[in-house]
Amino acid sequence: MARLFHVPLSPFCRKVRLSLAEKKIEVELVEERYWEADPDFLRRNPAAKVPVLKLDGKTMAESAAICEYIEETRPEPSLMPKQADARYEVRRLVGWFDDKFHNEVTSKLLYERVNKKVMGQGYPDSRNVKAGAKAIKFHLDYMAWLLDHRRWLAGDVMTLADFTAAAHLSALDYISDVDWNRSAAVKDWYAKIKSRPAFRSILADQIPGFRPPPHYADLDF
Amino acid sequence: MARLFHVPLSPFCRKVRLSLAEKKIEVELVEERYWEADPDFLRRNPAAKVPVLKLDGKTMAESAAICEYIEETRPEPSLMPKQADARYEVRRLVGWFDDKFHNEVTSKLLYERVNKKVMGQGYPDSRNVKAGAKAIKFHLDYMAWLLDHRRWLAGDVMTLADFTAAAHLSALDYISDVDWNRSAAVKDWYAKIKSRPAFRSILADQIPGFRPPPHYADLDF
Known part of the structure; x- marks a missing residue:
């Protein structure tokens, strides 16, 4: 199952959660106190930010890049027009x-x-x-x-x-x-x-x- | 011809200039003192930021969105992989x-x-x-x-x-x-x-x- 390291009120995490849910991708949510810069978390994302998404065997960061990836690999239902x-x-x-x-x-x-x-x-x-x-x-x-x-x-x-x-x-x-x-x-x-x-x-x-x-x-x- | 409202040292403007140049799209550069929030400029981009690009009859803002647009409409030479x-x-x-x-x-x-x-x-x-x-x-x-x-x-x-x-x-x-x-x-x-x-x-x-x-x-x- 996909796993999202997040904080609940982060708008960047919420955007990813909404994209995943709209496309019916089940995800396990893990709250991450990213500001404590735990070494395990820094290995996942040296930028020390949430969201971090584990999906398709990859660990991904940067919400814009994540959402484009989800859209390209799961185009339906679409969140991006074609033109x-x-x-x-x-x-x-x-x-x-x-x-x-x-x-x-x-x-x-x-x-x-x-x-x-x-x-x-x-x-x-x-x-x-x-x-x-x-x-x-x-x-x-x-x-x-x-x-x-x-x-x-x-x-x-x-x-x-x-x-x-x-x-x-x-x-x-x-x-x-x-x-x-x-x-x-x-x-x-x-x-x-x-x-x-x-x-x-x-x-x-x-x-x-x-x-x-x-x-x-x-x-x- | 394309026209770019920019400031020379802005990294966001430079990224767009590099994309345009790599794809051999001729562009007229217009320096814009965006912080003075001139009404004409605000009409072009209510976000009051540079770069603003006039291309294909459209006025565009946000460097990431602009660069993806250039890539999608002028795919060669490519600045984005396929996978x-x-x-x-x-x-x-x-x-x-x-x-x-x-x-x-x-x-x-x-x-x-x-x-x-x-x-x-x-x-x-x-x-x-x-x-x-x-x-x-x-x-x-x-x-x-x-x-x-x-x-x-x-x-x-x-x-x-x-x-x-x-x-x-x-x-x-x-x-x-x-x-x-x-x-x-x-x-x-x-x-x-x-x-x-x-x-x-x-x-x-x-x-x-x-x-x-x-x-x-x-x-x-």
């Missing part, structure tokens, strides 16, 4: 969320509020939290703008771009940092993606010391 | 350099020494410069370890992984921040890649206020 320009748009949005959204929002809210505590690195820096809370509004508006003329973020079919965005937003939703009232289009999009069977494992996550809000796992939030 | 596991390894290394190396080295050395000055953001933070100078040693050793049993970084053929690494290292070499004496294998690899015609435009870059060391453009450095 080069549609594929470009999916990858652009994956980069948007994993780079820009991550730097401006996820790292400022989730890492300040949760990771610091879990890793024993002290209290949240309120300037970062404030900056993240401001930036997420811009991003939700950008998503609303995309969804104004598209059914899904990258076009008319659900793709890896949707899973990437949902991976970040679901982790932030666990700590109540997403204002779902800002855009009906974004809320509808999240309701659609949240109700997929692939999302179940993520909605069942429980992080000791952090209780999710009641709406977190509620499909009618 | 899924070899493609995974290329993408893992692209992620290694564009994420880990970028965070630990490029942003600590190049952005402190050059970008801050160019953007009028003051003086380098010596703690960052020190951390970057320490981290690059680990990365050069990791490259040496890879090259100990491979001709190129991701395997036996030159790929986008080599261009990505060379994009970062060439930008750092412009400010003399690479110790080429640390590993003969890494130096040989860089000499090979530096002598490719695709590299010429990068070796001709001149940034006002920053003169490159004499070895920068020397193929026998």
Whole structure:
């Protein structure tokens, strides 16, 4: 069976979990305190990051590379369109969320509020939290703008771009940092993606010391 | 003709320039002071980052998405192997350099020494410069370890992984921040890649206020 070394709220791990689940690849989840840089783990990934996936007899790192590999070896159900320009748009949005959204929002809210505590690195820096809370509004508006003329973020079919965005937003939703009232289009999009069977494992996550809000796992939030 | 909005020392722009040049796609280079967030530029890329490439009537952002698009629409000469596991390894290394190396080295050395000055953001933070100078040693050793049993970084053929690494290292070499004496294998690899015609435009870059060391453009450095 596949094995994923992960932490539950990592958006990069969640993206891989969603891809695996959508393609019905069974996986054993192993929580990895990667910041402790255990030598066994460093052998698996010298980059000292999660996710690390054992699949097909290989040990793989870097979520973007992992998701492309899964897509190429298990093309159905597809998370990538066939046309080069549609594929470009999916990858652009994956980069948007994993780079820009991550730097401006996820790292400022989730890492300040949760990771610091879990890793024993002290209290949240309120300037970062404030900056993240401001930036997420811009991003939700950008998503609303995309969804104004598209059914899904990258076009008319659900793709890896949707899973990437949902991976970040679901982790932030666990700590109540997403204002779902800002855009009906974004809320509808999240309701659609949240109700997929692939999302179940993520909605069942429980992080000791952090209780999710009641709406977190509620499909009618 | 294709048009690339870029800054000369950006490793992400250099990676795209190398891909275009290797595939003999002529491109007009336009320097873009992206940090000034000019409205015209924001319309091209709301992420407010370079590179932005105009190609095939489209305006594209995110270097990873751009390079995959170029590869899919102009497959020869190839910068990506055909097998899924070899493609995974290329993408893992692209992620290694564009994420880990970028965070630990490029942003600590190049952005402190050059970008801050160019953007009028003051003086380098010596703690960052020190951390970057320490981290690059680990990365050069990791490259040496890879090259100990491979001709190129991701395997036996030159790929986008080599261009990505060379994009970062060439930008750092412009400010003399690479110790080429640390590993003969890494130096040989860089000499090979530096002598490719695709590299010429990068070796001709001149940034006002920053003169490159004499070895920068020397193929026998």
